[in-house]
Amino acid sequence: MHYHAGGAASLKKSHTSRLLLACLIGFIVVAGCAETPETPTPTPEVTPPAQTTYTHAGPQPSFSATVTAATKHFRSDMSCYWTVTGAVTNTGDAPGRNAVIRLMLIDDETDMIRSTETILIPRFGAGEKTIFTADALPGDCDREYRAEIVVTYDIP
Structure with missing residues (x-):
């Protein structure tokens, strides 16, 4: 009986080890999915001037x-x-x-x-x-x- 009892203990350790190993693999797989995606940094845009004033290059009235x-x-x-x-x-x-x-x-x-x-x-x-x-x-x-x-x- 002693042999049988040791086999049961070793069987429990084997199941526990497999269960822990499966949980560890599951956590590793899920850890990549649970991360929030990195927010892209906005790039500044060039804003055109509100009004372009044409200046005549030659003689002008005043x-x-x-x-x-x-x-x-x-x-x-x-x-x-x-x-x-x-x-x-x-x-x-x-x-x-x-x-x-x-x-x-x-x-x-x-x-x-x-x-x-x-x-x-x-x-x-x-x-x-x-x-x-x-x-x-x-x-x-x-x-x-x-x-x-x-x-x-x-x-x-």
């Missing part, structure tokens, strides 16, 4: 503008209007095409445009000066205003 007078007037119905005189000069070395001169009457307190007069000049030559008067720009009699001139144009 405008200076001044308001020479702004005067408040009363109508017979006691409403008010302003007359504004301004001067615009092309100080550049090329004509400006489709020059738009915008004269604005701006409320000093709110900084809002109260009224506007627009003048279009199809070709504004280099060195040319234009003096103009905007009559009857409406405004409120109890408000204070300033006049500003803005010039836009197409590149020749």
Whole structure:
């Protein structure tokens, strides 16, 4: 019987060894599957500029503008209007095409445009000066205003 008992113990060790070996192999196989995949590092992308401005390489127009007078007037119905005189000069070395001169009457307190007069000049030559008067720009009699001139144009 003693032989039989030793055989049973050796049989248990053999089964235990096989079971442990099978578990170890199973863990090794499963260990590769349980890993989280490596997250790829994002590569920076080149972002194009939001706006590309074309700069003409040759002569260009350049405008200076001044308001020479702004005067408040009363109508017979006691409403008010302003007359504004301004001067615009092309100080550049090329004509400006489709020059738009915008004269604005701006409320000093709110900084809002109260009224506007627009003048279009199809070709504004280099060195040319234009003096103009905007009559009857409406405004409120109890408000204070300033006049500003803005010039836009197409590149020749």
